[in-house]
Amino acid sequence: QVQLKESGPGLVQPSETLSLTCTVSGFSLTSYSVSWVRQPSGKGPEWMGRMWYDGDTAYNSALKSRLSISRDTSKNQVFLKMNSLQTDDTGTYYCTRDPLLGFDYWGQGVMVTVSS
Amino acid sequence: DIRMTQSPASLSASLGETVNIECLASEDIYSDLAWYQQKPGKSPQLLIYNANSLQNGVPSRFSGSGSGTQYSLKINSLQSEDVATYFCQQYNNYPYTFGAGTKLELK
Numbered sequence: 001q002v003q004l005k006e007s008g009p010g011l012v013q014p015s016e017t018l019s020l021t022c023t024v025s026g027f028s029l030t031s032y033s034v035s036w037v038r039q040p041s042g043k044g045p046e047w048m049g050r051m052w053y054d055g056d057t058a059y060n061s062a063l064k065s066r067l068s069i070s071r072d073t074s075k076n077q078v079f080l081k082m083n084s085l086q087t088d089d090t091g092t093y094y095c096t097r098d099p100l101l102g103f104d105y106w107g108q109g110v111m112v113t114v115s116s
Numbered sequence: 117d118i119r120m121t122q123s124p125a126s127l128s129a130s131l132g133e134t135v136n137i138e139c140l141a142s143e144d145i146y147s148d149l150a151w152y153q154q155k156p157g158k159s160p161q162l163l164i165y166n167a168n169s170l171q172n173g174v175p176s177r178f179s180g181s182g183s184g185t186q187y188s189l190k191i192n193s194l195q196s197e198d199v200a201t202y203f204c205q206q207y208n209n210y211p212y213t214f215g216a217g218t219k220l221e222l223k
Contacts (some may be wrong), residue, residue: 100207
């Protein structure tokens with residue numbers, strides 16, 4: 001069955017870099033795109049960016065200068081790196097399977113707190 | 117960016133009632149719209165895509181409609197397990213954007 005699981009640190013210092021890994025199973029990264037979506041507590045989600053099935057990337061323009069998404073297809077993993085974190089980057093970060101018709105499978109999410 | 121405005125922000129309804137949630141896009145999104153259900157402490161779950169297509173496994177009491185800039189999610193015969201927050205999302209233009217959510221509670 002399709003599964004996605006995020007991993008990474010729960011606490012990041014202000015101005016530091018966030019690194020998250022999404023490990024997928026049940027589908028191929030060369031057949032489906034994967035998007036990262038984050039959600040501040042009590043607010044609506046925000047699309048961050050996409051790793052296309054062909055290896056291309058797309059980013060939310062609001063985050064583009066700080067964000068990088070990459071992958072390792074041999075390990076079935078997609079990576080997110082975002083630098084210069086601030087307190088308003090606090091929230092839950094999800095990776096999602098993205099068949100270009102909405103996000104049909106979501107990971108459990110990882111809660112990231114930006115605080116000193 | 118395309119702004120997605122949901123209404124109402126919160127809603128209280130009785131078991132068995134029919135519920136409607138609206139989503140207004142700031143420009144035409146050509147039915148590139150999804151609806152999600154999120155229960156407390158859980159990840160969002162896709163209910164509807166392409167404005168009116170029911171995702172596999174989603175109960176048929178959920179339906180979507182609309183076109184252009186105006187869309188709606190309808191829940192027939194409300195069940196207790198439908199208590200959740202509902203979000204709309206457009207995928208017509210980058211950056212993909214979500215509504216702020218509609219919190220549905222039981223009366």
